[in-house]
Amino acid sequence: MTTTTSAGASTAGGKFRQAIVDNQPLQVVGTINAYTAMMAERVGHQALYLSGAGVANASFGLPDLGMTSLNDVCEDIRRITGATEVPLLVDADTGWGGAFNIARTVKEMTRAGAAGFHIEDQVAQKRCGHRPNKEIVSQDEMVDRVKAAVDARFDESFFIMARTDALAQQGVDAAIERALACQAAGADAIFAEAVHTLEQYQAFTKALDIPVLANITEFGQTPLFNKQELSSVGVAMVLYPLSAFRAMNKAALNVYQSILQQGDQKAVIDDMQTRMELYDFLNYHAFEEKLDQLFSQKK
Numbered sequence: 085m086t087t088t089t090s091a092g093a094s095t096a097g098g099k100f101r102q103a104i105v106d107n108q109p110l111q112v113v114g115t116i117n118a119y120t121a122m123m124a125e126r127v128g129h130q131a132l133y134l135s136g137a138g139v140a141n142a143s144f145g146l147p148d149l150g151m152t153s154l155n156d157v158c159e160d161i162r163r164i165t166g167a168t169e170v171p172l173l174v175d176a177d178t179g180w181g182g183a184f185n186i187a188r189t190v191k192e193m194t195r196a197g198a199a200g201f202h203i204e205d206q207v208a209q210k211r212c213g214h215r216p217n218k219e220i221v222s223q224d225e226m227v228d229r230v231k232a233a234v235d236a237r238f239d240e241s242f243f244i245m246a247r248t249d250a251l252a253q254q255g256v257d258a259a260i261e262r263a264l265a266c267q268a269a270g271a272d273a274i275f276a277e278a279v280h281t282l283e284q285y286q287a288f289t290k291a292l293d294i295p296v297l298a299n300i301t302e303f304g305q306t307p308l309f310n311k312q313e314l315s316s317v318g319v320a321m322v323l324y325p326l327s328a329f330r331a332m333n334k335a336a337l338n339v340y341q342s343i344l345q346q347g348d349q350k351a352v353i354d355d356m357q358t359r360m361e362l363y364d365f366l367n368y369h370a371f372e373e374k375l376d377q378l379f380s381q382k383k
């Protein structure tokens with residue numbers, strides 16, 4: 085496996101490419117909104133992720149079944165990229181249609197500030213990659229999706245990742261064959277979905293010249309491999325798409341139940357981020373000082 089070279093770290097895509105070079109492997113963390121993205125940035129993460137499931141579940145209360153639109157996702161991209169400097173990888177699902185729709189997806193996501201996206205080979209009526217009974221399009225159709233994305237790119241640093249869901253239905257050899265075809269079509273990296281073993285990851289990384297991403301999503305088909313284990317088999321990027329979201333959800337549910345049962349929030353107060361911690365992440369005091377400075381003559 086060779087690493088991607090930086091196309092200049094001034095663009096979002098350039099920063100993402102540089103982060104892959106600088107981190108072996110690069111951890112990419114899911115941030116379902118602007119504020120969590122700010123926290124991930126502050127603690128030192130080098131790459132953020134906007135999950136398709138996250139947009140559907142968190143922003144719309146919908147399952148991850150291809151029901152959200154390009155605009156829905158771009159709105160969340162803009163919110164995150166407006167609040168952070170760290171490059172954002174975005175889940176583009178199946179690209180929302182044929183070649184022209186995929187071209188729009190590349191353009192709109194670039195304009196919204198995304199560093200890159202992944203586009204997958206599931207049928208439009210897609211499912212979560214870790215659920216049974218997924219269906220995939222033909223290899224030719226997937227290659228056409230990648231070609232359409234590459235052709236539409238006007239910012240050459242925009243990162244185009246091809247995701248294959250083929251392993252579940254067709255096995256690892258067929259999935260690698262698809263990945264190779266996507267590489268030949270100009271993909272910058274491969275997202276190997278629902279992989280079961282380190283040996284399977286190794287088979288992908290050995291066969292390919294471009295970086296491979298491992299999706300380490302919880303409660304799915306892939307064991308929770310450590311980044312060191314994944315790095316040892318040549319994986320370049322490790323994705324944690326919904327980890328913080330799942331934890332936030334459990335914490336929120338606990339608070340709602342406790343308020344109902346106890347009549348106050350004292351039992352869960354230690355689970356809460358304090359007002360001062362919140363303000364610190366938001367840089368609240370700098371805003372307040374600016375306000376004082378701007379309107380001091382009125383005092």
Ligand SMILES: C[C@](O)(C(=O)O)[C@H](CC(=O)O)C(=O)O
Pocket residue numbers: 135136137138148175211212213214299301302304325326
């Ligand atoms: C990565 C993913 O596409 C997502 O939308 O975050 C999901 C994650 C999940 O459902 O756990 C997927 O793997 O399909």
Ligand SMILES: [Mg+2]
Pocket residue numbers: 135136137148175177
């Ligand atoms: Mg998804």
